[in-house]
Amino acid sequence: MPEKITIENLNAWFETKQALHDINLSIQENMITAIIGPSGCGKSTFIRCLNRMHEVVPKAKISGKVLVDGKNIYESDVDPVDIRRRIGMVFQKANPFPTMSISDNVVAGLKLSGVKDKKILDNIAEESLKKAALWDEVKNDLNKSGVSLSGGQQQRLCIARALAVEPEIILFDEPCSALDPISTSKIEDLMLELKEKYTIVIVTHNMQQAARVSDYTAFFLYGKLIEFGETNQIFKKPMEKSTEDYIVGRFG
Amino acid sequence: MKWNKRKLIDRIMSFLTAACVVIAIIPLLSILYTVTLNGISAINIDFLTQLPKPVGEAGGGLGNAIQGTFIVVGIACLIGLPVGILSGVYLSEYGENKFGRMVSFVADVLTGTPSIVAGIFGYTFIVLYFGFSAIAGGVAISVLMIPIVARTTEESLKLVPGSLREASLALGIPRWKTILHIVLSTAMSGIITGALLAIARVSGETAPLLLTAFGNPFWAVGIDKPISTLPAQIFTYAISPFPDWHTKAWGGALILIILILILNIGVRLITRRKYRV
Numbered sequence: 001m002p003e004k005i006t007i008e009n010l011n012a013w014f015e016t017k018q019a020l021h022d023i024n025l026s027i028q029e030n031m032i033t034a035i036i037g038p039s040g041c042g043k044s045t046f047i048r049c050l051n052r053m054h055e056v057v058p059k060a061k062i063s064g065k066v067l068v069d070g071k072n073i074y075e076s077d078v079d080p081v082d083i084r085r086r087i088g089m090v091f092q093k094a095n096p097f098p099t100m101s102i103s104d105n106v107v108a109g110l111k112l113s114g115v116k117d118k119k120i121l122d123n124i125a126e127e128s129l130k131k132a133a134l135w136d137e138v139k140n141d142l143n144k145s146g147v148s149l150s151g152g153q154q155q156r157l158c159i160a161r162a163l164a165v166e167p168e169i170i171l172f173d174e175p176c177s178a179l180d181p182i183s184t185s186k187i188e189d190l191m192l193e194l195k196e197k198y199t200i201v202i203v204t205h206n207m208q209q210a211a212r213v214s215d216y217t218a219f220f221l222y223g224k225l226i227e228f229g230e231t232n233q234i235f236k237k238p239m240e241k242s243t244e245d246y247i248v249g250r251f252g
Numbered sequence: 253m254k255w256n257k258r259k260l261i262d263r264i265m266s267f268l269t270a271a272c273v274v275i276a277i278i279p280l281l282s283i284l285y286t287v288t289l290n291g292i293s294a295i296n297i298d299f300l301t302q303l304p305k306p307v308g309e310a311g312g313g314l315g316n317a318i319q320g321t322f323i324v325v326g327i328a329c330l331i332g333l334p335v336g337i338l339s340g341v342y343l344s345e346y347g348e349n350k351f352g353r354m355v356s357f358v359a360d361v362l363t364g365t366p367s368i369v370a371g372i373f374g375y376t377f378i379v380l381y382f383g384f385s386a387i388a389g390g391v392a393i394s395v396l397m398i399p400i401v402a403r404t405t406e407e408s409l410k411l412v413p414g415s416l417r418e419a420s421l422a423l424g425i426p427r428w429k430t431i432l433h434i435v436l437s438t439a440m441s442g443i444i445t446g447a448l449l450a451i452a453r454v455s456g457e458t459a460p461l462l463l464t465a466f467g468n469p470f471w472a473v474g475i476d477k478p479i480s481t482l483p484a485q486i487f488t489y490a491i492s493p494f495p496d497w498h499t500k501a502w503g504g505a506l507i508l509i510i511l512i513l514i515l516n517i518g519v520r521l522i523t524r525r526k527y528r529v
């Protein structure tokens with residue numbers, strides 16, 4: 001099975017505080033990999049290292065390698081802007097651009113990288129909204145503000161916005177933690193569809209969600225990777241005591 | 253009604269705050285009242301469109317002063333808005349360092365600087381070399397605008413949530429484009445408000461203009477020549493011994509207030525959100 005991302009000896013710091021300790025892990029192409037663990041264990045830090053968003057935080061540092069298709073994205077000749085275009089991200093709190101209409105939100109990434117042709121932009125907006133399962137709900141309101149939508153719709157708008165720049169990988173950081181169960185299941189269905197085309201990494205607090213959608217699961221604790229394997233195995237017979245404790249809710 | 257201590261304190265506090273509002277508003281209203289009462293009789297079409305008449309002749313107006321004010325304030329905006337807005341962007345987006353803190357300190361000091369100092373600045377660096385001029389006036393009052401615009405821009409940009417910057421960066425939009433297209437546009441109404449408030453604040457300045465634009469009884473002939481401005485013309489009318497000119501001074505003041513009022517209403521209209529949330 002092809003490895004899309006290989007993480008080797010990854011360490012990450014905030015100023016002097018080390019948030020990740022020597023992570024080694026491989027992420028398979030066209031699979032959903034879930035990252036679980038108690039809050040503060042470094043899940044967000046970890047996925048932000050995969051698209052070079054960690055370095056956006058002042059005084060944040062990193063060591064080790066992240067190979068995407070075999071090439072280290074931290075090599076000096078790599079432009080973080082290109083990496084972020086190839087590796088999209090959806091955040092915990094939906095963050096549409098408040099001054100832009102729904103359709104402008106979707107194509108913001110393209111417009112700002114110089115695509116001007118209105119026809120192309122309209123097509124991509126429609127296509128991306130369809131992929132994000134939002135088209136039918138907004139097709140008559142494309143000129144309304146993105147922030148006029150409900151929370152769940154805003155989150156799917158953010159997914160459409162990430163899809164519009166045609167990434168290869170999408171990182172989700174607790175995308176459903178602010179959403180109701182119906183919106184949550186819509187987004188889960190969506191992820192299962194998206195994995196046909198994309199490689200997906202999702203951070204989640206919700207054990208059932210990890211079990212429902214993911215093929216692989218990584219359990220983090222105190223900045224360390226404790227256990228990694230097929231989701232079935234992690235949930236049915238974890239090797240580590242702390243993994244089991246976390247999954248059955250004994251802590252975290 | 254049952255009175256207890258909490259309710260009583262609540263009543264007293266809301267009374268006190270209301271009283272303070274009244275105290276703050278009284279001078280404002282009384283100024284508006286006096287200026288309107290004394291100035292309204294001076295205002296007519298001639299007053300708005302004609303040149304001042306020599307002493308002793310009836311009629312005349314301050315058309316050239318209105319024209320001059322627009323020119324001088326326009327020059328001040330051409331200098332003050334770009335410099336102020338860019339400084340604000342620097343302070344908010346790149347200012348977490350020694351130089352940034354120094355700029356920020358200088359901006360604070362400049363905000364508190366008496367306006368006559370800006371006049372002396374214009375006088376020393378421009379008037380002494382090139383003579384009195386509209387440009388000198390514009391430069392002098394742009395010095396007063398820059399710190400206001402820089403500060404309000406900085407504050408508005410800092411109000412833009414970090415999550416929007418991250419959303420943009422994560423789309424593969426470079427930092428400078430993120431600032432230019434996402435951050436600035438989100439903060440736009442705040443920045444425009446700051447700019448208009450700065451314009452309103454400096455358009456009534458008199459002292460720096462007396463030292464730089466000087467004044468001129470005729471229509472503007474060029475931005476490198478002395479030019480009439482409303483505040484300076486009001487000053488000329490007001491210190492004269494003639495009751496007729498005093499009325500004209502009140503009339504000029506009323507026009508200045510109305511212009512500034514229009515600016516402030518403009519601020520209100522612009523800051524209404526483009527999209528209803």
Ligand SMILES: Nc1ncnc2c1ncn2[C@@H]1O[C@H](COP(=O)(O)OP(=O)(O)O)[C@@H](O)[C@H]1O
Pocket residue numbers: 014017019037038039040041042043044045046057
């Ligand atoms: N911007 C930051 N500055 C300093 N420390 C941070 C910052 N963000 C996160 N941390 C710290 O790094 C650790 C990991 O955080 P995070 O990756 O956000 O955890 P999780 O997403 O698993 O809840 C936590 O101890 C947290 O306090």
Ligand SMILES: [Mg+2]
Pocket residue numbers: 043044045173
């Ligand atoms: Mg997190």
